[in-house]
Amino acid sequence: MHEAAAQPSWVLLAYLIAGVCFILALRGLSSPESSRRGNFTGMLGMAIAVGTTLAIHEIASLPEIAGAMLVGGGIGLITARKIQMTAMPQLVAAFHSLVGMAAVLVGAAAYLNPEAFGIASRITPILGPSVISILPVSRIEMGLGVAIGAITFSGSVIAFLKLNGNMSGKPILLPGRHVINFGTLVAILALIAYFTQDQSPWIFFTIMGLSFAIGFLLIIPIGGADMPVVISMLNSYSGWAAAAMGFTLHNSAMIITGALVGSSGAILSYIMCRAMNRSFLSVISGGFGAVASSGEAAAIDRPYKRGSAEDAAFLMKQAEQVIIVPGYGMAVAQAQHAVREMADLLKKEGVKVKYAIHPVAGRMPGHMNVLLAEANVPYDEVFELEDINSEFAQSDVAYVIGANDVTNPAAKSDKSSPIYGMPVLDVEKARTVLFVKRSMGGVGYAGIDNDLFYRDNTMMLLGDAKKMTDEIVKALG
Amino acid sequence: MDFISILSIFVLACFVGYFVVWSVTPALHTPLMSVTNAISSVIVVGALIAAATAGSPVSKWLGLAAVALASVNIFGGFAVTQRMLSMYKKKERRDA
Numbered sequence: 307m308h309e310a311a312a313q314p315s316w317v318l319l320a321y322l323i324a325g326v327c328f329i330l331a332l333r334g335l336s337s338p339e340s341s342r343r344g345n346f347t348g349m350l351g352m353a354i355a356v357g358t359t360l361a362i363h364e365i366a367s368l369p370e371i372a373g374a375m376l377v378g379g380g381i382g383l384i385t386a387r388k389i390q391m392t393a394m395p396q397l398v399a400a401f402h403s404l405v406g407m408a409a410v411l412v413g414a415a416a417y418l419n420p421e422a423f424g425i426a427s428r429i430t431p432i433l434g435p436s437v438i439s440i441l442p443v444s445r446i447e448m449g450l451g452v453a454i455g456a457i458t459f460s461g462s463v464i465a466f467l468k469l470n471g472n473m474s475g476k477p478i479l480l481p482g483r484h485v486i487n488f489g490t491l492v493a494i495l496a497l498i499a500y501f502t503q504d505q506s507p508w509i510f511f512t513i514m515g516l517s518f519a520i521g522f523l524l525i526i527p528i529g530g531a532d533m534p535v536v537i538s539m540l541n542s543y544s545g546w547a548a549a550a551m552g553f554t555l556h557n558s559a560m561i562i563t564g565a566l567v568g569s570s571g572a573i574l575s576y577i578m579c580r581a582m583n584r585s586f587l588s589v590i591s592g593g594f595g596a597v598a599s600s601g602e603a604a605a606i607d608r609p610y611k612r613g614s615a616e617d618a619a620f621l622m623k624q625a626e627q628v629i630i631v632p633g634y635g636m637a638v639a640q641a642q643h644a645v646r647e648m649a650d651l652l653k654k655e656g657v658k659v660k661y662a663i664h665p666v667a668g669r670m671p672g673h674m675n676v677l678l679a680e681a682n683v684p685y686d687e688v689f690e691l692e693d694i695n696s697e698f699a700q701s702d703v704a705y706v707i708g709a710n711d712v713t714n715p716a717a718k719s720d721k722s723s724p725i726y727g728m729p730v731l732d733v734e735k736a737r738t739v740l741f742v743k744r745s746m747g748g749v750g751y752a753g754i755d756n757d758l759f760y761r762d763n764t765m766m767l768l769g770d771a772k773k774m775t776d777e778i779v780k781a782l783g
Numbered sequence: 784m785d786f787i788s789i790l791s792i793f794v795l796a797c798f799v800g801y802f803v804v805w806s807v808t809p810a811l812h813t814p815l816m817s818v819t820n821a822i823s824s825v826i827v828v829g830a831l832i833a834a835a836t837a838g839s840p841v842s843k844w845l846g847l848a849a850v851a852l853a854s855v856n857i858f859g860g861f862a863v864t865q866r867m868l869s870m871y872k873k874k875e876r877r878d879a
Binding site: 318324325328329331332333335336337338341342344345348349351352355356359360363364365366367370371374375376377378379380381382383385386387389391394397398401402404405407408409411412414415416418419421422423443537538541544545547548549551552553554555556557558559560561562563564565566567568569570571573574577663665670671672673675676679680682684685686687688690 | 784786789792793794796797799800801803804805806807808809810811812813814815816817818819820821822823824825826827828829830831832833834835836837838839841842843845846847848849850851852853854855856857858859860861862863864865866867868869870871872873874
């Protein structure tokens, strides 16, 4: 057949081992203790894959390759060291875009030099010069790989800009966007099909261009609160792009990895959608949070109780158990260290402190857990929604900091609410709810009012999340 | 490898991925994303092939660019994952 089929068996074996290392790397993440070893296994797998590739090819340009790796690796290491934990969602989005772009570049390189990848056959007609023809199967794989890579790239760039605040988190809704998006997707698939018949450059580059466009169009209508789904989805795409390239190159390490990453992202998207009680399609079609609900204006005048940091400190000191409910606001205010200080002081007073985390709190899956870990909160004090929800009823204080929609009781009772049916934390069952919020005017990302603010057992602590927590720490100390 | 054996690897790997990822604890979902990010840069293999071969200079430079991008991801991804994972600590024992 073709050249790629002729790889010696030790090479195939090495790529397989690399693939197994990646499986073990993910397996390690089942618990924090095994996770660090898992990460090293992943690095080993990568080293094997890269080493094998370098060993079997006659390298015509080793200095250049070393240079490219050094520059890229250096940038990566510095970024990894400098990045703030609160900026992790942006960083992940940026990394996704790089995988997407790399897939596009590899696809383009393979298109321009198919013989190097062993995916071409030379046809010599009786008359005229010989023609290099890319194998039809490889053309499909290449087309899909480039398309998915390009979507991953432009989608991730938009996600990055939204998460980083360079672009408003508000959904941008183009008229007739569903028709445009659907039409573009159909056009891409049709071109990939046609590509098997005709390998002209215009087809290849049109596929690429349209895919860049669709990635952009798909993400702009999606609002900030849906970012956990988007970022998981792009994670999944980056995997499928790698898998498609693996098909092109007949490389088992790439295929295994692509499948792993692809299913990982898909499962995370599913978990996030379930945690918001939304269908994947409704998230993808976008627009959530664009419509300000009409009830909001009327609600502003409702009476509520306002408390001071001293009141909060007093209440918590008397408590037997306090549950802290962090959300995106805690990340924005960088309040995680102050929260841990507060928890330490409370523990000294003999108060039991636990943390309750909603799956979509923050801007990416597991965002809050990382921030709390950064602030030295032991992970066995941090609980997921299902594990802690029954405990609110036995708790004296629920301290809600920077979370809003995930505590809204309307999700359980109000059928007209846009978040009806979403699993929420039952904070209102605690004897007292201390709700830290910047001001009474603003609403959560879903754009709806929270009935919790006006309940008899809720005390609003109005102010910046970090300042308020610092003041409570002072009052406790 | 023919198409069918490649497809078999792919389908089986999807199933492995499905079961492995469900066993990941939700507390580690962010490191999961960053490490999957790092490993999906195994696409660097393709980039190296493009960069290593003589023939088409354009193809070589595209390959080199892809090597650089993928390297950012490999080193950055594993390093940031390591940094996050090292922060997850258990409760210190009271008597310690």
